Amino acid sequence: MKTLDEVAGKHVENKRQFNLYNVIMVIAMSLGALSYGYSTAIIGPTLGNSLHLGTVVWKMLILQGLYSTGGFLACYTVPYVADKWGRKWAVCSTYTLVSGAFLAGSTNIGEFIFFRFMAGAGAFSLLAAVPIWVNEVVPPRNRGAFITLMGLMLLLGYMFASWGSYGFYFYHPSSNNQWRPMLALQCLPPIILISIMPFLPESPRWLVKNNRITDAEKVLLKLHEPEEAKIEMRQITLQLEREKGLETSWYAMLWGKKSYRVRSAVAFGTTSFIQFSGILVINIFGPQIYGGLGYGLSTQLMLAACWVTVAFVSSFLSMFVVDRVSRPKMMAGGMIGCVCILITETVLVARDKVGPGENKDALKAAVAMIFLYVACYEWMNNVQLSYLGEIFPFHLRAKGLSLGVSGIALLNIIWLQAAPTALKNIGWKYYLCFIIPSALAAGVILRWFPDTRGLSLEECARVFGDEVELFGGKQGGEEAVVVGDGGGEAVGAGSEESGGKENA
Structure with a gap:
């Protein structure tokens, strides 16, 4: 029998712990993330290209507010499916498929609003469910990179929506229905995902929990190198044996033992802090600045698509760094970078008004800051989903990840509803609502958030003081x-x- 020294040593050896099958399976399951990205991004260009929806601004608020509300509520249904029926079946959501079909065929604004609510439920349930599965099937040494790979698929969904909308802008049917094909395309990723779901492996941890030991061993041997598979199987079996009888309710996680309360606070704080960085405000100000430079709608759509493309490239580059830097430093570093860029953007917008005929050099600099901002933001964005999966033990992982993702939806609701009034009444000062909290949040993350980089999911429990239960x-x-x-x-x-x- 191997000693702990030998086991731990294997986890940090300079050798690959995964195989090609593991990569392919993560890409396949990440079609759920692609579906989230496309569904979230497509509404802006849809409203811009359609006349049947009437006044855009207030309906954008209603649609995005209800989208995030549906997502917030749906997050709390994911743990039931993930714990009872399996991690991969929690990803098998039909909300996005059904809502996409009805959105594309909608005949009135009421129908459109209702199914946009359903689309939000589907999208955020996917955003919560996919990382649960990915975190549990990838080796510890490369977990951050695999979650970033999932994030790249999410951004690919954004890119398809942005560049597709730019292309459909030049399509002018007599009935003004160019918005319908783009909405219909959001049905394609869930159709593919549902059709291949029977061939995707279940989480080995869920299989062990349900006494399917042989199946779990087969899955691990397919996903990882043989030595790593044996080590993980031993650790999984040990943890789940010791977790038997532990309370799994929401009450136990939120109000039970201290280490669970700390985990819950860290999870909700992680996603909330990152949303404080101001990504939504940048999205709001972007079109105004593009318009101020005198660009027409087609060029604005192209710049928006380029913006997402920059995000994709930056996220890809971060994949080679994410498992070399501690999780708190990665998140806090990205946050500090975003704060610095937001300060520069604030100075530019405050000094030079946004509008036709204003200082174009300053506005060009403001556009450059927008692109720099998203490049910096992506270096912390994907870390949060791997971190959420790492800080919770198996019996609370689905609930913990869902709690964290619900924080994203909740902050979206708050900022989207406050933004129009704030931008109208206080203008550039609205940036301060993001700069100050983000700077404070970076300090909190660096000081109090534990690092879980490179540890197996079982070993992560030790940083929260759970040696008695697990070790x-x-x-x-x-x-x-x-x-x-x-x-x-x-x-x-x-x-x-x-x-x-x-x-x-």
Whole structure:
């Protein structure tokens, strides 16, 4: 039997722990993330290209507000499916498929608004469900990169929506229905995903939890290199054996033992802090600045598509760094970068009015800041979804991730409803609502958020003080960890490898 030193050493060896099958499966499951990105991004160009919806601004608020409201509520249905029926079946949502079909065929604004609400429910349930599965099927050393790969698929959805809308702008049917094909296309990713779902592997952790040990071993051997698969199987079995009988309710997670309360606060704080960075305000000010430079609608659509493309490239580059830098430093660093860019943007917008005939050099600089901002934002955006999956133990992971993603939806509702009034009454000062909280949040993350980079999901519990439940607690003044079955041996955990890894 291997000692803990040998096990921990395998996790930090400079060798690949995954295989091509693992990559393909993550890309396939990330069609759910692509569906989220497309569904979220398509509404702006749709309203701009359609006449049947009437006044755009207030209906944009209603549609986006209800979209996020549907998403907020749907997040809390994901854990039931993920825990009872399986991680992969939680991704098998038909909301996006059905809502996309009805949105494309809608005949009145009431029907459109209702199914936009349903689209939000589908999109955010996918945003919560896909990372649960991805976090549980990828090796610890590359977890951040795989979650970023999922994020790239999400941005690919944004790109399809943005560039597709730019192309359909030049399509002028006699009935003014150029918005319908773009809405109908959001049905394609869920159709493909649902059709291939029976062939995608289930989470090995869920399989072990449901006493399907042989199936779990087969899945791990397919996904990971053999040595890594054996190590993870041993750790999964140990954790889930020790989790038996632990409370799994929402009340236990939010109000139970201290380590669970801390996890919940960190999860909701992570997504809320990142939303404080001001991504929605940048989206709001962007078209005004483009218009102020004298660009027409087609050029504005093209610039919006280029903006998303820059985000995709930046996110791709971050994939090679995310597992080399601690999670808190990655998030706080991106947040500080966004704050600096927002300060520059605030100075430019405050000094030079946005509008035709104004200082075009300043406005061009403001556009450059918008592109720099999204490049910086993507370096922290994907980290949050891997971090949410890492900080919770298996029996609370689905609830924890759903709680965090619901924070994204909630902050969207708040900022979208406040933005028009705030922009009208206080203008550029609205930026300060993002600059100041983001700067404070970066300090909180650096000071109090624990690092979980490179640790297996089972090892992550130790940074929250859960050694008793998962790692055997203290014996004779030294930490003892069981690495086999009930009769296995216990060895000291204070080794150079395991201790160094925990503090990485």
